[in-house]
Amino acid sequence: MERAVVHLHVPDFCAVLEELRDPSRRRRPLAVADAGGRAVVLAANALARREGIREGMPWAVAVRRCRALQVVPPDRSFYRNVHETIVRDLMAFSPVVEAGALGRYFVDLSGTRRLWGPFTDTACRLEEEMLHRRRLPTRAGLASNKLVSQVAADCVDVGDVSRVFPGGERTFLQGLSVEALPGLGPKTADRLADVNIRRIGQLAALNPEDLVPVVGHHASRLVQLARGEDPSPVVPFEKDAALRLVHELARETIDWHEIDAVLLRLVEEAGWTLRRRNRLPGRLLLEVRYADGMEVQGTRHVRPEAQVLDRALFHAVRALARSVCQRRVALRRIAVTWSRFQLPVRQLALFPETGLSEAREQRIQHALDTVRSRYGHNALMWAVGYGAQK
Template sequence: MDRDVLHINVSAFPIGVERVKDSALRERPVVIAPANSPRAVALSVSREAYLEGVRKGMPVAVARKFCRGLIVIPPNEPLYRKAAAALQTYLDQYSPLIEPWRAGHLFLDLTGTRRLFGPAVDTGAKIQKELKARFSLRSAVGLATNKLVSRVASRVIRPRGVCDVFPGGERVFLAPLPVEVLPGIGEAAEVKLSELNIGRVGELAGISPEHLFLAFGSLGYRLHRYALGRDDSPVRPAERALAIREEETLAEDSNDDRVVLGVLYLLVERAGRRLRQVQHRAGMVRLELTYADHVSAWRQVRLTDPTDLDGALFGAAKRLLESVWTRRTRVRYLGLSLKELSPEPRQLRLFPEAAAEVKERGLVAALDRLRSRFGEAALRYGRCPPMPQKELRGRG
C-alpha cells in the first residue's frame, strides 16, 4: 500500500507570524535579525526582501544597501514556539502522525484517512486554505509516497500551491531538478558533484551506486536512493516540548578559538537553563555556524545519555564545533538547538560518576537561582564574552 505523506511548507515562518501580529508588515520587505549587534545577519527573509536581493545569512548592513525600505525585526522565539504549537494542535485533527521538521515545516502521514477526509490531495488543499483563513499563513504543500519527495514537491511549488507527485512518478519528478534539492549534499559533496559534471538529479540517478560509493563513500549509496526518489523513513511524532534554541551574532567576526568557544559556552548556559526550567533533558544537540562570507554549515549529534547539565551539553557542542568549523574564514554567527526533549527522570550513574553529577547539578541549580534573581550578567564564567555595558547598567 502506497503511503500518503504531506509536507507543509510555511516559507519564512517567523515573518509570517510577525505579520499576523502586525498587519502593517504584510507585503513589505522584512527580515528577522538579532538587535544586539551591528554585525547581525538575516535569519529569515520575506519574499519581498528576497526579490530585492536580500538573502538569508546576509549582514543587515549589506541587506539595507540592496533594499532601502527594509524592515528589521528582532527574533521573538517564545512567540514562534507558541505559533508552532498552535499550528500543530490544529493539524492533530487530520493525523496522529505529525513530525515537525523545523519551524513552519511539518510532515503528516495521511495514509488510511481517505474515508474520513477524502483524497489526500484534497486534504492538503483544505489545510492550505484553512492556514490562510485561520492563521493568515501562506503555505506550499507537497504530497508524495515518502518524506523526501513530498518535501521537494513543496519546495518546487513555493511560494504557494499544492504539488501532488503520483506513486511511481518519483524518479521522473526529481530528474530535471538540481542535485541541491536532495538532502545530504553539503558543500564538499556539491563541489565533488560539480567536478564530476553532475548537476541534475536524473544524471545522479543514472550512475551506479558502486561508482557513487567510490566517489562519496557510504553517502554515495544514500544519494543514489534519494535520486531515485526512495525514502523509507517513517513520519515520527516529536515530543510536545519543542526544541530549545539559542543564537548569537559575534560582536566582531573572529577565528580565535577562545572567542568562538566563549560564545558557544554562553549559548549552552542559556539553553541549559531553559531546559532545566521546563524539567526536560535533551537527546540531541545541533550546532549551526555562519562564516563572515555568509556560508553556513551545521552538524548534529544524538547523545548516548540525554542530559540537562551544562558540562555534558558543552562537551557535545564543542565536538560539533570542531567538526563543522572546517574553513579558515572568520565566524560571524552561532546557533545552538537542543532537540529530542524528554521529561523522563534521569538515571544517575554508579559511583563515582554519580557523585560528580550530583555536585554539578548542585552548582548549576545555584547559578540558575542567582541568574533568575539578579539577571544573566550577575555571574558569568571568564570564558564567556563580556556583557554589553547597556545590559550591565540595566541589571543594576
C-alpha cells in the same frame, strides 16, 4: 495500504509572521536579521526578494542593495510557538504529523481515505485550513514518501498542490536540477557539476560505486534519493518536559576560557534545579548562535548518575561544545536544554565515564549546595566559572 504523505510549506515563514504582527510592513521590503555587521538575513518578504535580497546574505550587503529595506530582529520564541500551534492544528487530520524546519510540516494521511476522502482533496483542505485559520499562504506536495512530497511542494506556487502518484517518483525527479534534492548543498552540487552531473536523472542512472570518488561515503544514499526512494517514516511531534537555560553573551567571543565559564554557570544552575526536583536528565541539547546569525546544535545522551553532579554534567556539556563549535567565528548566544527526565535509581557503574570519584564528588556537591542555600548561589563557585560574562 497506500502510503500518502503531504508536505506543507509556508514560504518566508518568519517574514510572513512579522507582517501579520504589523500589516504596515507589507508595504516595504522586509528582512529578518540579527543586529550587527556580521549578521546574515534569516528571512525576507516578497518585496525584498524582488530587490535581490536572499536568505544567507550578509546584513550589510542587503542594506546597501536595498536602501528602503526594513530590518526586524528575529523573535525565535514567537516563531517556535506558532510553529508548534500549527502542528497541533494539523493533528486534527492525522495523528502522525512531523514538524520539520520552521514553516515545514509532514502529514501522513495513510489510512485516512474513508475519513477524509481522496488524498488530493485532503491536501487542498489542509491548505485552506492554514490560510483561513492562521492566515498563512501555503503550498503542498503529495507523494508516497517524505522526499518526493517535499520536492513536489517546492515546485509549485503558493495555493497549489503538486500530486506525484505512486510509481512516478523517478520520472517526476529526473528532469530537475540536483540542487532540488533536500540536503544537497551547493558544494556537493559543484562537485557533481565538475563531472557533468546536473540533473537528478543523471544521478539516478549511476552506480553508487562510481560516485564514491566524487562524494565519498554519501554516494549510496545520494543515488537512493535521486531515484525517489525514501523509507524514512513520518515521526510524530512530541513535546517532552525540558529544562532550558539561555545565556546571551554581553560581548561576542571566541575564547574557550570564557565559553567554558558560561557553560559551567549554566550547568550549575541546571544542576541546582534538578537536585531540588529530584530528577536526572537523560538527554542534552546544546544550541549555539554565531555572531553572523548562523545557528548549530548537537545532542548527547547523559549517563544516569546516582545524583546530579555539576562537574559530571559539565564534562558532558564541554565535550559536546567542542564537537558542535567547529567554525572560527565568535559566539553570541548559548542555550542548553535538558530533557528525558527520570527518577534517581542507585546503580553502580562498571566503567566510569567521567574519571571522577563519585563518593568524593557527592560530598563536594553536598557541601556546595549547603553553603549556597544559606549564603546565596554566588557565595561559592568553581574557578572555571568565575570569568563568565554577566
